[in-house]
Amino acid sequence: MKKLRACLIKKSIAPKWAVFSVDLLISVFAILFAFALRFNFDFSGLAITDILRNVLLVLIINSALFHLFLTYQGIIRYSGFQEAYRSIAAIFYSFFILLIINSFLLLLRLEQITPITVLVVYFFIAAFTIYGYRLLIKFIYKKTDDTNKKLTQVIIYGAQENGSTLKKTIEQASNNEYSVVAFIDDDKSVIGKTIDGIKVYPFSQAKHVFLDWDIKTLFFAKIDFELEEKNKVIDFCIQNHIKVMNIPPMKDWIHGHLNLKQLREVKIEELLGRPPINLHNQHVIDHLRDKRILITGAAGSIGSELARQLAAVYPALLIICDQTESGLYQIEYEIQQQYKLGNALRVYLGDIKDEISIDNLFNKYKPQVVFHAAAYKHVPMMENHPSEAIRNNVLGTKVLANAAELYGVEKFLFVSTDKAINPTNVMGASKRIAEIYCQSFYNREISPVVNNRIIQMVGKPKRTKFITTRFGNVLGSNGSVIPRFKEQIANGGPVTVTHPDIIRYFMTIPEACSLVLEAMTMGNGGEIFLFDMGEPVKILDLAKKMIQLTGLIPGKDIELKFTGLRPGEKLFEELLNKEEEVIPTHNKKILIAKVIEYDFDTIDSNINFLIDLALKNEDVGVVKQMKKIVPE
Secondary structure, eight states: OOHHHHHHHHOOOOOHHHHHHHHHHHHHHHHHHHHHHHHTTTTTTTEEEEHHHHHHHHHHHEEEEEHHHHHSSOOOOGGOOOHHHHHHHHHEEEEEHHHHHHHHHTTTTOOOOSOHHHHHHHHHHHHHHHHHHHHHHHHHHHHHHHEEEOOOEEEEEEOHHHHHHHHHHHEEHHHHHHHEEEEOOOOOOTOOETTTTEEEOOEEEEEHHHHHOOEEEEEEOOOOOOHHHHHHHHHHHHHOOOOEEEEGGGGGGGTTTTTTGGGEEOOOGGGSSSOOEEEHHHHHHHHHHSSSEEETTTTHHHHHHHHHHHTTOOSEEEEEEOOOOHHHHHHHHHHHHHOGGGEEEEEEEEOOOHHHHHHHHHHEEOOOOOEOOOOOOHHHHHHHHHHHIIIIIIIHHHHHHHHHTTTTTEEEEEEEOOSSOOOHHHHHHHHHHHHHHHHHHHOOOOOHHHHHHHHHHHOOOOOOEEEEEEEOEEEEEOOOOHHHHHHHHHHHOEESSOOOTTOOOOEEEHHHHHHHHHHHHHHOSEEEEEEEEOOOHHHHHHHHOOOHHOOOTTTTTBEEEEEOOOTOSSSSSSOOOOTTTEOOOOEEEEEEOOOOOHHHHHHHHHHHHHHHHHHTTTTHHHHHHHHHHHOO
16 A cells, blocks of 8 residues: 555556556456356356356457557546546447347357346446546545645636636646635526536625635636626635636637636736726728728837727728837737738838828828827826927827828827826827817818818818827826736835825726727817726725735735826826816717817917927927917
8 A cells, every 4th residue: 555655646657558458357357247246156057168258258349449449548647528438438339249249149049148137237347447446546646636735725706618617627737736616606597506526606605615715716717797796706805815817718718728827817907997898880890991091109009909900890901100110010910910901901110200201101002091199108208308209299290180181181080198188297298289289280271272282182172180089098008007017016016106196097908999999980070089987096006906916915915115206297187177178979988078279370380389499309498388388
């Protein structure tokens, strides 16, 4: 027994010939024991040659069947359904072949080799013993592992197909790292039942289940969660310091099989304080499918997601423009791999503030719709580089807007930010000035000279419709707070928050891009579209929740550090200034800001002076002129 235990601890794998030999010996034992039972252990009426003939027949038939069904190939300690199926199927066919031989001999009125009752008893003994000893060894290994190391006991939320699959994956592929002790589900049809011997509990009983087993990890196997339900479960786990992991959708499994490496932590994006916005975009598809579309800033967070969503529409031509060649290459590769646009996707490496480059872009591809997402957006960086902020965010927008009207673009959508409202920083003010330029540019009276140039370019008088969208912080965008918190948590802290009371509106990248596409189809020119983003989120609470989602305790396992507001940073952001009103649209989540209108000639003169100062890198003069244009 000590040798067996030592062998098990070493986890040596039995060779195939040994498993094959044991299975054959069990088959011989089964046929002999079946004869013994049939004749009440009285062998006086049986000839030894008859018994040996049966043993030889079983050996020949089972040797062939064990080779055919590969019953010896599985690692016994990991035996599962497939091993059970192969073993029992082999014995069943052995029984069936012996039955056919027996019936054939009866038809020929020859001597019966094996009584039918013996065959039936043989089948049950052989099938039970061959698979039973596999289960026994598996059980011994599991017990041995349990004594050698402490397993992580886990609970699976979701007792349907995904939950059952996840349990099997954990048992077979985790090297006994996890032990599933319970399922939780609120589906009344499964509560109280068992899956592979594991009981299903309602969430109302979760507290005592977690405490009884000292659970530290929960796996979400349920995909179609209501936000309120998911937040309720996660809040409970956070309060009890339980780590939560997600199972990916079945379509993302590798060749239809779940791999433990695909399990991931719950993303904070999944726990917004409001239901996610799902905008109906069929009319977007109808509106954009046959258009030539240009996206600036296509390598950025918003621009790249716009490119993905528009690629799915399969437009006549999709032009992606950015000055970052590596990011542009990456999004081109991704889109071609997923959507196979071929020549319908064009890449343009260029700087939006370079008039010659932009003129060449518009002249070459003649875009009909422009999504302008290129911008410098980092507040502290722009505080230290105000001239560069104006050159990129204001001059770049002006160059693009002028080219759009000159080349007869139908619609031009400018992606703005809530930081443009009552701006306290250079970045926000630069975006507000760009907003003012687009709106006043659209509202101006076109001179006969400009009108004639447009007619020469496009063959007829045509006004471009300029539209603006404003929204708050985008979860997971490049340089945003979420990736920074994730990195700080992964490094063991501290997690830095500028101020304990700072709050922000948040939305996901797909939501932001859905808003942009919806606004493009709704806009008739001159509008600034806003988004009902629900309640703002306290950044400190966001940081704490992200720490707790990893199973750690804020202030104990991970330090929280307040660094003070950065230059130009506000405690809270607004979506309207005090002089603006809102107009509802057919979509209750989208509003139109009734903003102050400006005289174009005055604004154009002030912006040109601002740009001249920026081109000379006169930062002090740039800030003074920005305050003049945006006194709020």
